[in-house]
Amino acid sequence: xxxxxxxxxxxxxxxxxxxxxxxxxxxxxxxxxxxxxxxxxxxxxxxxxxxxxxxxxxxxxxxxxxxxxxxxxxxxxxxxxxxxxxxxxxxxxxxxxxxxxxxxxxxxxxxxxxxxxxxxxxxxxxxxxxxxxxxxxxxxxxxxxxxxxxxxxxxxxxxxxxxxxxxxxxxxxxxxxxxxxxxxxxxxxxxxxxxxxxxxxxxxxxxxxxxxxxxxxxxxxxx
Amino acid sequence: xxxxxxxxxxxxxxxxxxxxxxxxxxxxxxxxxxxxxxxxxxxxxxxxxxxxxxxxxxxxxxxxxxxxxxxxxxxxxxxxxxxxxxxxxxxxxxxxxxxxxxxxxxxxxxxxxxxxxxxxxxxxxxxxxxxxxxxxxxxxxxxxxxxxxxxxxxxxxxxxxxxxxxxxxxxxxxxxxxxxxxxxxxxxxxxxxxxxxxxxxxxxxxxxxxxxxxxxxxxxxxxxxxxxxxxxxxxxxxxxxxxxxxxxx
Numbered sequence: 129x130x131x132x133x134x135x136x137x138x139x140x141x142x143x144x145x146x147x148x149x150x151x152x153x154x155x156x157x158x159x160x161x162x163x164x165x166x167x168x169x170x171x172x173x174x175x176x177x178x179x180x181x182x183x184x185x186x187x188x189x190x191x192x193x194x195x196x197x198x199x200x201x202x203x204x205x206x207x208x209x210x211x212x213x214x215x216x217x218x219x220x221x222x223x224x225x226x227x228x229x230x231x232x233x234x235x236x237x238x239x240x241x242x243x244x245x246x247x248x249x250x251x252x253x254x255x256x257x258x259x260x261x262x263x264x265x266x267x268x269x270x271x272x273x274x275x276x277x278x279x280x281x282x283x284x285x286x287x288x289x290x291x292x293x294x295x296x297x298x299x300x301x302x303x304x305x306x307x308x309x310x311x312x313x314x315x316x317x318x319x320x321x322x323x324x325x326x327x328x329x330x331x332x333x334x335x336x337x338x339x340x341x342x343x344x345x346x347x348x349x350x351x
Numbered sequence: 352x353x354x355x356x357x358x359x360x361x362x363x364x365x366x367x368x369x370x371x372x373x374x375x376x377x378x379x380x381x382x383x384x385x386x387x388x389x390x391x392x393x394x395x396x397x398x399x400x401x402x403x404x405x406x407x408x409x410x411x412x413x414x415x416x417x418x419x420x421x422x423x424x425x426x427x428x429x430x431x432x433x434x435x436x437x438x439x440x441x442x443x444x445x446x447x448x449x450x451x452x453x454x455x456x457x458x459x460x461x462x463x464x465x466x467x468x469x470x471x472x473x474x475x476x477x478x479x480x481x482x483x484x485x486x487x488x489x490x491x492x493x494x495x496x497x498x499x500x501x502x503x504x505x506x507x508x509x510x511x512x513x514x515x516x517x518x519x520x521x522x523x524x525x526x527x528x529x530x531x532x533x534x535x536x537x538x539x540x541x542x543x544x545x546x547x548x549x550x551x552x553x554x555x556x557x558x559x560x561x562x563x564x565x566x567x568x569x570x571x572x573x574x575x576x577x578x579x580x581x582x583x584x585x586x587x588x589x590x591x592x593x594x595x596x597x598x599x600x
Contacts, residue, residue: 277519281512284503291498295516298491299523302530309534323533330526341519344436348511 133218134226141230155192155235156242162188163246174251181250182260182311186304188246189239189264193271196235197292200227200279201346210283210350221343228276228339229269236268259314259324266327267307273331273338274299280342284349302330363442365582366591372579379572387565393558407471412558414464416566417457421489424454424570428496429521432514442578444510445585447517448500449577453570455493461486481532488527492520506585 145152166184170176204210204227213223243264247257278296282288310323361367394412401408431447434440465483466476477483496513503509586592 281499281516282502284505284508284512288502291495291502294491294498295495298488298495298527299519301488302523302526305530305534337522341515345512345515348508348515351508 130218130222133216133223137223137226138230141227141234145234152234152238155196156238158195159188159192159239159242159246162191163249167250178251178253181247181252182256182315183308184250185243185246185252185260186264186267186308186311189236189243189268190271190300190304192239193236193268193275194293194296196231197275197279197296198282198288200231200276201283202279205283205350210346214347214350219343220346221339224276224280224342224346225335225339228272228342231276232269232272236272240264240268253315256311256314259320260311262324263307263310263320263327266324266331267303270303270327270331270334271300273334274303276342277338277345280345280349283346303327306330363440365442365586365589368442369579369582369591369595372575372582376572376575376579379568379575383565383568383572386561386568390558390561390565393561398555398558404472407468410464410468412562414461414468415559416562417461417464418486419563420566420570421454421458421461421486424450424457425489425493425517425524426521428454429514429517432511432517435514436511436518441507441585442582444507444514445578445581446574447514448496448510449574449581451493451496451500451513451517452577453573455490455497457566457570458486458490458493462490481528481534484531485524485528488531489524492517492524496520 163184166180166188167177170180201210204213214220216223240261243261244257247260252260275296278292278299281295282292285291306323306327310320310327313323314320362371390412394409398409400406428447428450431443431450435443435447462483465486469478470476496517499516500509500513503512583592583595
C-alpha cells in the first residue's frame with residue numbers, strides 16, 4: 129500500500145517536473161547568481177573569497193532552498209490534491225515525506241552537483257571541498273524537512289511572502305551552524321567529523337518527526 | 352465533582368472566563384506595580400554599588416527577570432498550544448496566542464537592556480555571545496508565531512497553526528542554543544559570561560526576587576487582559592457579549 133502510493137506520487141512529480149524543465153534549473157541558477165554577487169561585492173580577490181567561500185556557498189544553497197519552499201505544497205493545495213492526500217488510505221505523513229524527498233531530489237540535488245563548480249568560482253581550497261559536500265549532503269535534506277513544516281503551516285494562505293522566511297530561517301540556524309562550522313573547523317585544521325555526525329543525527333530525528341509535524345499542519349490548514 | 356476540577360471546567364467557558372479575567376486583571380496589575388515599585392527602589396537606592404561594575408550593574412534588576420520571563424513564556428505558550436491541539440479547548444488557543452506578544456516584549460526588553468549594559472561593560476553594543484544570539488533567535492520565533500497568527504483569516508485555524516509552530520520552536524530551541532554555543536566556542540577563544548550569578552552578595556538579592564515576582568504578576572495581568580479582549584472579539588456575536596456591551600436585545 130505504502131510503496132505503490134509513493135511510486136505513483138514520485139512518477140507524477142517527475143512527470144510534472146519534466147513538463148516544466150526550465151523551472152528545474154532555477155534553484156541552481158539562483159545559487160550561481162548569489163555566488164556571483166558575493167564575489168563582485170567582495171572585490172573578487174582570491175584570498176578574500178577563499179576565506180568566506182564555504183559560508184557563501186552554504187548561504188546560497190540555503191536561500192535557493194528557501195525560495196523553492198513555497199512550491200512544495202502550494203500547487204497541490206490549489207488543485208485539491210492535498211484533500212485527496214488526506215482521504216488516501218496511506219498516512220498523510222508518508223506522502224509528505226515522499227513529496228519532501230522528491231522536492232529535495234529536484235531542487236537541492238542539482239545544487240549539490242553544481243557545488244564543486246561554484247566552489248571553484250569562489251576559490252574554495254580543495255581540501256575543504258569533501259567536507260563541504262558531505263555537510264551539504266546531510267544538511268540539505270534536513271533543510272527540506274524543516275522547510276516542509278513551514279510550507280505546510282503557510283499552505284492555507286493565498287500569499288505567504290516574507291512570512292516563510294521569517295518562520296524558516298530561525299529553524300535553519302542549527303543546520304547552518306553545524307554545516308558551515310564543519311568546513312571552517314576543517315579550515316582551521318580541526319576535526320570536522322563531530323559537526324557532520326550531529327547533522328546526521330539531526331537528519332535522523334527530522335526524518336521521523338518533521339513529516340508528522342508537517343502532516344498535522346496540513347490538517348490544520350485544510351480543516 | 353471535585354470543586355477544583357469543576358472550577359477548571361467552568362474556566363473554559365467564555366462568559367465565565369470573561370468575568371474571571373475582569374475580576375483579577377486589576378489585582379494582578381496592582382500587585383505587580385506595588386512589588387515592582389519596591390523592587391526598583393531597592394535596586395536603585397538600597398543595594399550597594401558593585402565593586403567592579405559600579406552602578407551599571409543595576410540594570411540587571413530589569414534584565415534578568417525579563418530574560419527569565421522571555422524563556423518561561425515561550426514554554427508556557429507551547430504548553431497552552433499543546434493543550435489546545437489535543438483537547439481542542441478554545442480558551443487555551445486564546446491564551447497561547449495572548450502569550451506571544453507579551454513574550455516578544457520581554458525578549459525585546461532583555462535584548463535592549465543587555466545591549467545598554469554591554470556598552471560600558473564590554474565596550475560594544477552587541478556581541479555574538481551564545482546567550483545573546485539565542486535570545487535574538489527567540490525574538491524571531493515569537494515574531495514568527497505572531498506573524499502566522501495574523502496571516503491566517505480563520506481565527507481558530509490560525510491559533511492552531513501558530514501553536515504548532517510554537518511547539519516546534521520549543522523542541523528546537525535547545526538545539527539552537529546548543530548549536531550557537533558550539534559555533535561561538537569554535538570561532539572565539541574566550542567566552543564572556545554575562546554576570547557572576549552565584550557570586551552575588553546576599554544584600555543584592557531581595558530586590559531581584561521582588562522584580563522576578565513583579566514580572567510574573569505583570570505577565571498574569573497582561574495575559575488575562577489580552578486573552579479577555581481576544582475572547583470578546585471571537586464571541587462578538589453571542590448574546591452574553593451583547594448584554595455585556597449594553598446592546599438592545
